[in-house]
Amino acid sequence: MIEVKNVTKIYKVGDSEVHALDGVSLKIRDGEMVAIMGPSGSGKSTLMAILGCLDTPTSGDYLIDDKDTSKMKEDQLAHLRAHKVGFVFQQFNLLPRTSALENVMLPLTYDGTKAKERVERAKKALELVGLSDRLHHHPNQLSGGQQQRVAIARALVNEPSILLADEPTGNLDSKNGDEIMAIFQQLHREKHQTVVYVTHDMFIARHTERIIFLMDGKIVRDEAVKNPIKAGTKRPDEVLVNGNHNNNHKIIEVLQ
Amino acid sequence: MNVINNVRVAIRALRANMLRSSLTVLGIVIGVAAVVALLSIGRGATSNITEQVESMGTNLITISQGRSFRPGMGGASRSSSLMYKDYEAIQEKVEGINGISPYYSSQTQVSTTSRTTNYSVIGTLPAYLEVNNLEVETGRFITDTDNLERSRVVVIGQDVSDDLFEGLNPLGRTIKINNVSFEVIGVLASKGTSGIGSADSSVIIPIRTGYARIFGSMAVYNGNYTLSGITISAESKDFIDTIMYKVELVLRSQHKLGLNDDLGFTISSQEQMLSSLSDISNTMSAYLGAIAGISLLVGGIGIMNITLVSVTERTREIGLRKAVGAPQKAILFQFLVETMTLAVLGGVIGVILGSLIATIFTYLDLITAKVTFDVILLSFTSSALIGLFFGIYPAYQASKLKPIEALRYE
Numbered sequence: 278m279i280e281v282k283n284v285t286k287i288y289k290v291g292d293s294e295v296h297a298l299d300g301v302s303l304k305i306r307d308g309e310m311v312a313i314m315g316p317s318g319s320g321k322s323t324l325m326a327i328l329g330c331l332d333t334p335t336s337g338d339y340l341i342d343d344k345d346t347s348k349m350k351e352d353q354l355a356h357l358r359a360h361k362v363g364f365v366f367q368q369f370n371l372l373p374r375t376s377a378l379e380n381v382m383l384p385l386t387y388d389g390t391k392a393k394e395r396v397e398r399a400k401k402a403l404e405l406v407g408l409s410d411r412l413h414h415h416p417n418q419l420s421g422g423q424q425q426r427v428a429i430a431r432a433l434v435n436e437p438s439i440l441l442a443d444e445p446t447g448n449l450d451s452k453n454g455d456e457i458m459a460i461f462q463q464l465h466r467e468k469h470q471t472v473v474y475v476t477h478d479m480f481i482a483r484h485t486e487r488i489i490f491l492m493d494g495k496i497v498r499d500e501a502v503k504n505p506i507k508a509g510t511k512r513p514d515e516v517l518v519n520g521n522h523n524n525n526h527k528i529i530e531v532l533q
Numbered sequence: 534m535n536v537i538n539n540v541r542v543a544i545r546a547l548r549a550n551m552l553r554s555s556l557t558v559l560g561i562v563i564g565v566a567a568v569v570a571l572l573s574i575g576r577g578a579t580s581n582i583t584e585q586v587e588s589m590g591t592n593l594i595t596i597s598q599g600r601s602f603r604p605g606m607g608g609a610s611r612s613s614s615l616m617y618k619d620y621e622a623i624q625e626k627v628e629g630i631n632g633i634s635p636y637y638s639s640q641t642q643v644s645t646t647s648r649t650t651n652y653s654v655i656g657t658l659p660a661y662l663e664v665n666n667l668e669v670e671t672g673r674f675i676t677d678t679d680n681l682e683r684s685r686v687v688v689i690g691q692d693v694s695d696d697l698f699e700g701l702n703p704l705g706r707t708i709k710i711n712n713v714s715f716e717v718i719g720v721l722a723s724k725g726t727s728g729i730g731s732a733d734s735s736v737i738i739p740i741r742t743g744y745a746r747i748f749g750s751m752a753v754y755n756g757n758y759t760l761s762g763i764t765i766s767a768e769s770k771d772f773i774d775t776i777m778y779k780v781e782l783v784l785r786s787q788h789k790l791g792l793n794d795d796l797g798f799t800i801s802s803q804e805q806m807l808s809s810l811s812d813i814s815n816t817m818s819a820y821l822g823a824i825a826g827i828s829l830l831v832g833g834i835g836i837m838n839i840t841l842v843s844v845t846e847r848t849r850e851i852g853l854r855k856a857v858g859a860p861q862k863a864i865l866f867q868f869l870v871e872t873m874t875l876a877v878l879g880g881v882i883g884v885i886l887g888s889l890i891a892t893i894f895t896y897l898d899l900i901t902a903k904v905t906f907d908v909i910l911l912s913f914t915s916s917a918l919i920g921l922f923f924g925i926y927p928a929y930q931a932s933k934l935k936p937i938e939a940l941r942y943e
Contacts, residue, residue, distance in 0.1 A: 331856055331937040352860045358936075359858020370853045370940070374549055384857040386538060431857065 279328065279439060279471075280304045284337030286323050286494075297323040298334070299494035307438070308469040310461070310505075312482035315491035321475045322443060324491065328473065329364045329441045330354045342438060359388050363432030365442035365474075369424045371416040371431075377403060378412040381430045388435070402430035406460055422453030429460060433470075440464065442474035446481055451512060458484045459508035480512050536870070543871040546843070557832075557839045558879040561916055564829030565883025566890060568912040569904070571825045573891035575818025577903040582810045586803060588724050589665060592631070592770055593803035594777055596623075596784070597762040613797020617740075617758040619787050623765070627779045629772035630765055632664040635740065638761045639748055643736055644709045645697050652693060652736045654710055656743025664766045667732050672704045672719030680739035685746070687715040691723035692733040710736070713746050773802050826915070832879065833919035836872050840927035844868065851931050852939025861932040868928035869921065876920020880913045887912070 286298040297320045305311055315321045326332040327339055330346060333354070338347045341361050346354065358364070371380045381399040390398070403409060406426040416424050425445060432440055440461075446454035462484060464470040472485070482488050483506045490498035547554040598615055620635035636657040643652045661667075662674045670691070679686050687708060694703050703717045715738065724732045738747070744758050752759050765780070767773045777800050784798055785791070844851070851864055888909070891902035 326937045329856070331940070332935075352862075355855065355858055355860040358856060364856050366856075366940070370849065370856075372850060372853070374545060383854070387854075387857070387859045387863055392538075435858070 278304065278306050278340075278342060280338075280340040281324075281327070282338040282340070284324075284327065284334040284339060286320070286327065286332070287335045296494050298327075300337075301491075301494070301496055302337075303489060303496060303499065305439070305471065305473060307471055308465070309487060310465040310472045310485040311474075311487045311489060312485040313473065313475045313489045313491060314477060314479070314482050316477065318493075319491040320494040321491050323494075325441055325443045325473075325475050328439070329362050330357045331364070355387075359384055360435055361438045363435065363437035363440045365425070365428050365432050365440070365445050367444035367447040369416070369421075369428045369448070371424055371427055373416055376413045376415055377408060377419065377427045377430075380416070380427055381434050383431060384435050398434055399430070402434040403427070405433060405464075406430045420453070421449050422456050425449060425453070425457055426460065429457070433464070439471040439473060442472070444476060445474055446476065446478070454481065455508055462505075462508050480506065484508060539867055539870045540874060542867060543874045546847075546871060547874060550843075553839060554875065557835050557875050558882070560832030560835040561829070561876055561879025561919070562832075562883040562886060564825065564832040565880050565912045565916045566887035567825035567828050568822060568915070569884055569887025569908055570890040570894075570902070571821035572818060572908045572912070573887070573902040573904045574894065574900055575814065575821050576905055576908060577891075577895070577901040579811055579814040579818065580903055581901050582814055583807065586807045586810065589803060592767040592773060593664070594765040594767060594773060594780070595762060595799075595801055595803075596765070596780060597799050598797070613788060614754045615760045615762065615798060616754070616787070617760055619784060620760060620763050622787050623763065623780055623783050626783050627765075627776055629768050629776055631768045632660045632766045633763065634658055634661040634664040634765075635760045635763045636661065637740060637743060637748055637752055637759065639751065641711050641736075641747060643693075643697070645706075648697055650696060652734065654736045654738060654743070654747060656738050656740035656748065658740055661737065661764075664764050665732065667724070668722040670720045670722040671702075672717070674719055675737065675739045680741050683742045683745050684739060685713060685715045685742060686718045686739065688719040688721060688735075688737040689717060690721045690731070690733040690735040692731075693736055694720050710738070711747050770804075773804065777802060829912075829915060829919060832916075833876075833923040836875050836920060837923035837927060839875075840868060840872050840924055841930070843871070844927050844931040847931075848934065848939045848942040851934050852936050852942065855934070855936035856940060864934075865928045865932040868931050869924045872924025872928070873917065873920045876916050876924075880916035883916065884909050884913055 281301055281303050284298055284301045285296065288295045288297055299320075301320070301324060313321045313324060323332070327334055330341075333349075334347055338345050340346070341357060346357060349357070372383070378396070378399050381402050382395045385395040385398060400409070400412065403412060406429050408423060408426055408430065411419060411423060411427075414423075416427070419427065425448075429440075429442075429445075432442075442461075445457050445461075449457065458481065461472050461474070465472050474485075476482050483502055485502060486505055487499070487501050489496055596615065598613070617635060620633070624630070624633050634657055636655050638653050638655045640651055641654040643650055643654065655661075657675075658680060659674060659676055662669070669688070672688070674688055675686060678684075687710065689697070689703065689708075697703070697708060698706065703720060706717050707714050708717060709715070721732055721735065721737075744752055765776060767776050780800055781796065784796065784800075785794070788797070790796060854864060854867075888904045891904050894900050895902045
């Protein structure tokens with residue numbers, strides 16, 4: 278379980294201060310699948326960075342499995358990133374000139390896992406995302422969707438408590454985006470994996486059970502999705518046309 | 534994160550910029566090769582000098598003309614000629630002497646029926662053999678009887694024997710010195726050294742024979758016989774200073790010189806010579822090494838420069854590694870391994886190249902270089918340390934990057 282208590286994040290830009298997060302509190306239980314939505318500058322990426330222990334809040338507490346991370350030192354955070362959190366980026370962030378297998382093994386090289394076990398676990402993770410036949414391909418030999426699946430395998434290889442993804446489908450076409458959603462839903466359904474991702478695409482957000490809506494650094498809506506979209510479902514035309522965040526309020530109502 | 538894995542990652546990163554890495558390594562290679570080659574040449578020179586001096590014998594003290602060895606210079610030089618009487622006085626008055634050998638040497642024509650060459654002919658006494666640490670290979674050395682009877686006998690060095698007799702047994706044969714016939718009675722064992730004054734190119738005759746038949750009026754001053762030098766071997770090292778002091782007193786009284794007058798002779802011990810010679814060559818080596826060290830330092834700055842560039846270029850990679858759980862020390866270690874790989878690779882190639890240069894120089898007889906293990910160890914270690922030293926700053930910079938900022942770096 279993760280719990281965010283009254284978290285603020287203030288950036289200094291020149292002389293002025295930017296309140297990226299302004300008193301955010303939320304709880305995500307184990308096994309939940311959640312989408313975080315919001316317009317640009319709403320603070321959703323900042324929130325993700327804090328959830329992923331990539332950044333620390335200016336004030337407030339962030340608890341992972343009842344452990345408060347807000348006062349942790351850099352290396353303790355590194356340990357959490359290695360063991361509790363798996364992070365998937367919009368730009369995949371794979372190491373170039375490095376095989377899929379080795380990319381997936383990367384987190385294990387930092388936690389003392391033995392070489393043989395590293396290979397086994399990385400293979401298993403790649404199998405989970407359907408890339409058993411691409412173990413020794415380098416990123417430049419893989420499609421965007423495949424690269425993102427390698428990145429998901431890398432995030433999963435340490436069996437983290439939560440899988441976080443920042444715009445995981447943002448750089449992908451709808452077919453590849455569907456594949457990623459299918460994997461997330463499968464992980465959620467079969468492994469009870471906690472999945473949290475940021476998106477500004479309502480259709481993608483509707484693949485979860487819960488959508489948290491941020492605006493100006495505050496949570497403005499937090500509600501359950503009654504009938505989550507099953508991955509592979511055809512995108513409705515209206516959503517496709519109006520799928521930009523300015524109309525998201527309306528779309529939620531339309532879809533519900 | 535084990536070391537082998539780190540080295541593999543480092544090599545992959547370095548290979549991604551092959552040209553850049555090679556040029557960086559080249560900087561270290563040149564530095565290390567220069568250090569190895571120059572220090573080896575310095576070592577070679579030092580040991581060469583030491584060997585030559587030590588082969589002369591131990592606990593040696595030499596007295597020689599202070600100004601000029603050439604006879605007939607006239608003036609001041611003649612006034613302080615070393616006399617045969619000085620030798621007798623020293624022998625009588627100075628204690629602690631093991632052997633003392635006066636000698637007079639002169640460039641003289643030496644010939645057989647078929648060959649004629651100039652050699653430095655040395656007139657001396659039987660003690661010459663022991664004082665100068667020489668041995669007779671075949672035949673015998675000159676004796677007191679030879680000297681008293683002014684016998685026309687000669688002992689020759691190995692090179693002289695080879696030159697004049699070309700492999701024939703020289704014993705019992707005749708050579709002409711200044712057209713006076715001498716019988717060869719012995720050949721000295723080779724000492725393996727070469728050059729002027731070397732035992733291998735000596736021609737030795739009894740000193741009285743020399744005064745009577747060879748050296749002529751040049752060797753006479755005011756009706757007394759002169760000497761080119763006197764060699765003394767002390768009974769022990771401890772006596773050397775006392776002997777040198779007493780010899781000076783004897784010479785001053787012999788030549789009626791006051792304590793403040795300029796002594797026209799040089800009194801030196803082998804040890805002094807050795808230490809001043811090795812001082813010179815050590816200073817030389819140090820200078821050479823320092824100059825080479827500068828290029829090694831420049832190579833180190835090259836490593837630092839390229840690693841700083843690499844850290845900037847790979848900011849996102851560093852961010853990613855941190856995002857998947859790399860602790861700071863793993864990042865620090867990764868970049869240190871990279872700089873160390875560059876430095877150690879440069880060190881290995883540099884040591885090989887430097888040794889090769891030193892060996893080729895020796896082989897071509899340009900200079901005697903001695904590649905010793907400590908030189909290799911020293912230069913290799915300093916290249917590794919340079920890699921470490923110049924790697925720490927960029928590696929530390931990399932390890933301190935905030936993951937979220939590094940990931941967002943464009």
